Amino acid sequence: MSTTATLDDARDTKRVFVSSRLGSLLAVAPLGVWTVNHVWDNLAAFQGPEAWQRAVTEHPHPVAHGVTLAVVLLPLVLHTIWGIGRLRSTAPNNTRYGFFANFRYLLQRVSAVGVLFFLGAHMWLAMLKPRLLEGHAEPFADIAHEMHHHGPTLIVYVLGTLGVAYHLANGIGTFAMGWGLAASRKSIRTIERLSIAFFLVLLAMSWAVLYAMWRAGA
16 A cells, blocks of 8 residues: 555656646747747837837738747646646745745746736737737737826736746746756856846836837827
């Protein structure tokens, strides 16, 4: 009986290990890569509506659009399922240990919930609803108008992009340590600095996009 229990524990440990590595891998590639590229494309808002439409909403072929959706949505669904499992099975210990790493752990879990709701609303309003119900991609004028004249929309995007930037940056650091890319104290400190730098750069890019859209909405 004890041998069977030991084998079951070993299988559970292996399953948790594999799912953890797969979940963190999906967060970096392709989701992390696509997120950075998506934000970069949205910077075309500074060049005007036509440039933004070409960079963000137009695709050379319908098949390319379908492949893009599959490459992004499938890993996103898998990562979300994995993340919900993590939220249910783990809990921060900030009340017992007040270390900065534990605080980042708590922020990672809080940002995960916020990002989940933000991405759900963003994908429905900016991608699915216009295409499925209106038969076209979202016009630049519509989102720019919302950014400038509807305060709640602007606040949601400011906080949502903040959550995405932090969640991705901190996730990259966790990925590097979990996959053994950073093992020594020196390398861990280096990864932490790089994660902070990445967070600031991605956040600056995201808020620059929001500013460009807010300005255009005037």
